[in-house]
Amino acid sequence: MVSHVPDERLVDVMEGRGAADRAHVEGCPQCRARLAEAQAGLELASGAGMPEPLPLYWESLRRQVSRRLDEETARRPAFWRRVWLGPALAAAAVLVGIVTYLPTATHHPTPAPERHLPAWSALPPADEDEGLDFLRAVAPVVADAAPAVVCSGVAECVADLSEDESQALTEQLREAMDEGKKL
């Protein structure tokens, strides 16, 4: 069985290369016919000129391209603005969120306990306070618990009381006053 020269190697023969294949082609009518067909096609293609535009056309083409590039360049900032606006807004929103959220996230301020000044906080000093003796009389337990040595007066003593102590004192005072009214 005769193996013919492949198409791509016939191109080499057509271009003056491939001596071995050329020898085959010369002795092979089929390969010779294939080569002749391709050579005829090449001759036809090579001989087919194309109408050349007028010389002025090249200037016109260059200007048309340049104008379209100008338009494109002019549109580009708008394009980039459009492209970047979304992410930029999103980034700004995230930033604002971070700035406003972070303090609340890391530091949860609990409302300062409402400090009600006791009504007797404006009482006079101990040596002028007539009520102190009265307090001692009606509430000896509380009075004994109170640091009498360091308290210079009722106001100072009660100011150092805890909430519970203040509450207890208030209750005892109320009871004592009720008893006094009854008496």
Add this chain to the structure above:
Amino acid sequence: MADESAAELAPSRRHEDDRDAVAACQGGEREAFDRLVEKYQRDVYRLCYRYVSNHQDANDMAQEVFLKAYRALDRFRGDSTFSTWLYRIAVNTCLNFRAARRPESAELPETLPDKSQGALEQLEQDERSRQVREAVTRLPDKQRATLILKVYHDLTHEEVAGILGSSVGTVKANLFHALGNLRKMLATEAGE
């Protein structure tokens, strides 16, 4: 590229100039791209014309090729020469282009300008050329691209392979089939 303005320069110098122009473009110098357009517009237009065989479509396509190149220039890394890269864009544009117009008609002018033997021969030659060009537009895509780049732009098989993204063997085979098919089409039309 086979353009006479580009061909005047030695290939290495030409590619060096192209690299400089591309670098300038990538740096934001629009005028540098104008220089590349000036340099390659003839090659691009002629390639497009061979594809569609009419001036208006070729003109539209040539502009499109340069716009695409301009948009993609930031991604050009110089792995190939600028001209190969531009040819690749041109061929892809041609392959994707759907001709809006038919190949230019063979209608002869009603009054011939000159009835001398030379003028008639010229008309016959023009008509043969038109028939060949029209036949080329009917070749399968890859065969058409190969034939145009090889025959009309005088590129090497290796350059054509680089542009079309195929092997040198495939380029040669496509060229061989293109030439054979062209010959058969024209023989059929001539009633041979």
